[in-house]
Amino acid sequence: EPEVTQTPSHQVTQMGQEVILRCVPISNHLYFYWYRQILGQKVEFLVSFYNNEISEKSEIFDDQFSVERPDGSNFTLKIRSTKLEDSAMYFCASSEMAAFLAQHFGDGTRLSIL
């Protein structure tokens, strides 16, 4: 079964540094999402992306965050100047259609900010 793959599985970064989290969505999917889960907390929606544009974003997704689909296969989340509170598990998801109900999630990248 096709999968959403995320790399790296664990990223350790110094506070203030830029970090890029990478995702390869399922190949025929057109809608892409990022979520995060701070340890012990709920999974929180960050952003959705379609047709090279952000469709929806949450209040968490401020100017420090950006997303990009640099080529036909990757979908990236960049955090420009990381803060301690950015430490979390970041999940990428994709769906074939514009339905939050049909998302497939990757296994996540654990981001640790020191």
Added chain:
Amino acid sequence: DQQVKQNSPSLSVQEGRISILNCDYTNSMFDYFLWYKKYPAEGPTFLISISSIKDKNEDGRFTVFLNKSAKHLSLHIVPSQPGDSAVYFCAASLDKLNTPLVFGKGTRLSVIA
């Protein structure tokens, strides 16, 4: 602002018995509800959903019940198996298409052999 609440952080159940996971919500405009299952070091996987126009949806060992007046839903797993041990997230959406999912904090289910 916890629109979706899972008040039990953990639950232990004997193998073969019923597991009941509960979820409460505050926003009466939610139209779809979902349950996701998550194993350690993996992403959430979709388990079962229910539309607000229904009060029950069944898929094999998994049944979701929705009580709109109480703003409460529950996931029943019968019979529980050790492989069901995971974190279960309740999620809700205002519509089927364009509104992001709102998740609860999850309940860790342990099925004991």
